Structure formats: C-alpha cells, structure tokens
Amino acid sequence: MTESYLLKNLRAVRGRAYPRLIGSTREPSWFIFDVILPLFTIAGYAYVYKFLDARAELIGYVVLGGAMTAFWLNILWSMASQLYWEKEIGNLPLYLMAPISRMSILAGMAVGGLFETTIQAAMTLAIGAIAFNVVFSLASPVMLIVVFVVTMIALYGMGMMFASLYLLLGREAYHLSALMMEPVYFASGFYFPVKHLGFWAAAGASIIPITLGLDALRQIIFPGGTEDAFLSLNTEVALLSGLCVVFMILSRYALRYMEYLGKTTGRLTLRWQ
C-alpha cells in the first residue's frame, strides 16, 4: 500500500463523512428526536429508582445508558441500513466503481455517524445530568477516552458488518432493526447494571460492544461503579479490543462477499428491483 493510496482513502473517508456532518446542521429536527425524546425514557427510569430510594449511582447509570442509546439507534437505523439505502438511490454502483477501498466508504459513514451521534449523546447526557443531579467522579480521563474509543470502534465495526448483511437481506432487514431495539436495551443493560442478568446472560449480551462499553464507562465515571461491575475494567477493555478486531475482519469479509455476490448475480447495482 503506497502512501498516496492511503491518502486517497483518507480523502474518501472524509468525503463520505461529510454529508453526515453537514446533514445535522441542515435538518435541526434531530434535536427533538435524538436529544429530547431519549430524555423521557431516562426520566421514567430515574423516577422509578427515585421512588424506590435506590442508590444515587443507579440514576447516573440510567442517564448514561439513555444517552448511549443514541449510538445503538445510529448503528441500527443509519449504519446497518445505509448500503441498502445507497443501493436504492443509486449511489452504490458509484461507490463500487471508485478506485479506493470500499472499507473507506463504510468508514466514512461510521466516522460521520459517530461524530454526529457523540454530539447528540453528550447533549442528552448533559441535560439528564443537570435534571437529575447526577454526580460524576472521573477516576481516569485517559481510561475514559480509551474505553470510549475501543467501544466505538467495535460498535461501528459491527455496524459496518451489518451494512453488508442488510444489503443481502434487502427490505426485510428493516424488521431486523426494529427487532433489535428494545431487546438490546434490555440485554445490554442500558438502564441497569448488566451483571444482574447473571453471568451467562451478561456474557452473551457482551457480543454487542455497547454492553461492555457501558459497564466499563460506569466503572470509570461513577463513585462506587466498580461494585456493580460485570467484569474488571481491564478485562472489559481487553475484550472490547478483541471485538474491534473481530468486527473489522468480519465487516471486511461481509463486504467482500456482498460485492462478489453482486458481481455474479448483477443484483446489487440494479435499481428499483
């Protein structure tokens, strides 16, 4: 791989990220849908914990989990279905014809989506934290960044893999996204510490990177967070790093398979089928 090839691909990543970055400034309705609406669910859980006189951390967990739902929604509704959508609007052949790695296109979508979603999640987190007097105690800022980065790489790697799989499934894939919303909110412990599901259930849910990521973040930013931890922080970071590698490889493989199938059947570059 020559340096210029790398540079070309970086430009491609930036090119594909651009519409996502600019998109949110052009359609400000995201503030309602992606920042305000999650606050209602957060408020619901927060009040339940409050009335039960639960430990203060629990409300903090809910606010953080509620803010993090934005990433899962972004994976399901933007990343996973994106290639299918690109096919429908006729962009897919143009991407497949370009002299760059297809992974750069997916990476561009991911980078754009991640950036946009991080802003939304941060806003939800900030508003939620103020509304419910959440107390943070950041033990290690470096660790916070490390955990966030590995969680996001693994999560968006999973999203990139979904993108190719959804393309193969076609229209039906939309149902899959709907099916993976509430069950994952539950299984990944968005609103409670996942450890309470029991070891094997929590271990199973850990295939979704946000499960371990959320558990690790809670350990880092809440006092007493380690008591509710599923696994030790280092173990979780190690496992998340493993998921990064696994999902990157799988997404690359899925993309290749998708492209190969498209080239042999001719279905991927057909519109309106």
Next chain:
Amino acid sequence: MPHAVETQSLTRIFRPKKKKEGSVVTALDSVDLRIERGELFGVLGPNGAGKTTLLKILSTLLLPTSGKAYVAGLDVEKDLTAVRERINMVSGGEISGYGLLTVRENLWMFSQFYGIKSKEAHARIEELLARFGLSSKAKAKVRTLSTGERQKMNVIRGFVTNPEIVFLDEPTLGLDVNAARAVRDFVMDWVQSDRNRTVLLTTHYMMEADELCDRIAIIDGGKILACDTPNNLKKTVKMNTTLTLSVYGLGGINGFDNIPGLNSYTSYKDVESGTTKLRFVLEDESCVSEIVSEVVSKGSRIMSLQKTEPTLEDVFIKLVGRGLA
C-alpha cells in the same frame, strides 16, 4: 498503445434465482469489440439489447460469464483499481448523491472517492459548472434541481475525475432538447480536445448515435450485428440517396445524361406554375454539385432542394427485421 476497450467473446448470462422467477437471459453473446483511443464510440440498440450489461462489465461492476474484457489494456476482472482509476460512468436518469447537499458539495464528495485534492477538485468543478451554465446553481440543494440540471450535474460528476475513458449509458435519456444538446456538445468537445480521451456511449436514439459517434456498434439480443462508421453502415443499405429539386424556368434536361455517379432521373413539369420537379437517384453523392451547376447554367432558378438518404434506422431494420422501438 493498447486499445481503450477490447472485448473477446464477451458473454454474460443471467440465471434466475428460482425457476419461476423467469428464464435464463443471455444479455451479451460473444461480443468482440475494439475501441481505439480518441474514439467516440456508440453502442446503438433497443431496450434490453445488453448495452447496460456491457458497460457494467467494463466498469468492474459485473463479472462476465465467459470471455474477456480489457480497458486500457487492463483486465477488468483482475486489475480492478488500475481500471477504476482510469474510468468513470454516467447513466441516464441517474439520481445519485444526497439531496441535502448542494451541487458543489455533491460533486466535491464524489471527487473525493478518487482521492483528488480538494483544491484541484474545486477548480475543476467550477470550470465544468461554468461550461454547463450551471454556476448559478452551485449552491442550490441537489433536490431542488430540474431533471436537466440534475443530469448536467451527473455528467460533471463523471468528468471531474479526469478519466481517460468514460462510459455513458443513455446519457440523454428523458432530457429536453436543450439539455440533451448541452450534454452532446460537451461530450464531443471533451473527446476532441485530447487524443487520449475515449467515450463509449450507449443509446437507443438513432440520431444521437449518427451525430456524435465516430463508429457505431449495433446491438440486439446481446449480439453485435454490425460495427462501422455511420456512413459505412448506411452504405450497406440497398437504398440510394435521392435528390429532389424544384426548379423554375428549366430549359432542357438532356445535360444531365453525362453526369458521372448519377443513376437515373425523372422530371415532371407543372405547366401552370412553370416549375419542374426533378428527382435524381444518386450512386455517388459527389455528383450533387454537378447537378446543381447544370441547372443553374441553364439560367433556371432552384426553388427548393431536398436530399433523402438511408438512416441508421434503415440500417437497423435491415439487420434486425424491425424498427428501433
């Protein structure tokens, strides 16, 4: 220098996933083509002839079932990146891009997939927008464009990456006369301004192929039925060019007998108006000037002149046995 495009017995068969979903289609059937650098080459054929399938294979989007295809001497199945760096493609009725981006942003985005430096890309974009009279729309959202404007933008997208070989799949499909004219003029200028540039264009508009293309391949049912210059193709039709003149005050007609290249002629004099209608069947079109000077030398005035010659439609009917629907 290798050919811009070369195919050898290129065949593509589509098999339905399940039996009941249709039958096996041979979209391309042993296609042999050689397109030189610098040519504006047309593939003319009706819907379903296999035109798009050919372009998809050449642009690395589809694999052949058998046979070979080379673009700039590179194998389209193996040298993927090298082929892709040299080509681009624009299709008629294309709706690519993102509606919330402006025209300029959209073009920039697509240029980035070719790794072009932003500054260079922007310079080319401005130049091409101006060339198409679209500069005033640079900041317009893509979703607000008319069909013609949108297709002009698509054409710019195809050329902004500075390709060597451009594939145009029915590029004027559904455009009004002016927009189609703008696209055709641009494509002709583009090819002519550099001998290394090649365009492979598909169309089902006979006039477009005739007007634009240096050579034309006529395709039907996946087979290339003929491939030559428009004039040579027309010569294969056993229908002679005729010249019809309406002349005032014609003295005599015996002067026409000795004009070489003239097959036969008829004359009909309308006594009342004093005009004579002359109809010449030409074997060689170069005798037109001699006929005209013969008429004028007799002191007569030409009131009207009309030449009819075989069209590509006639060529197509001869080859296929039906019109180019």
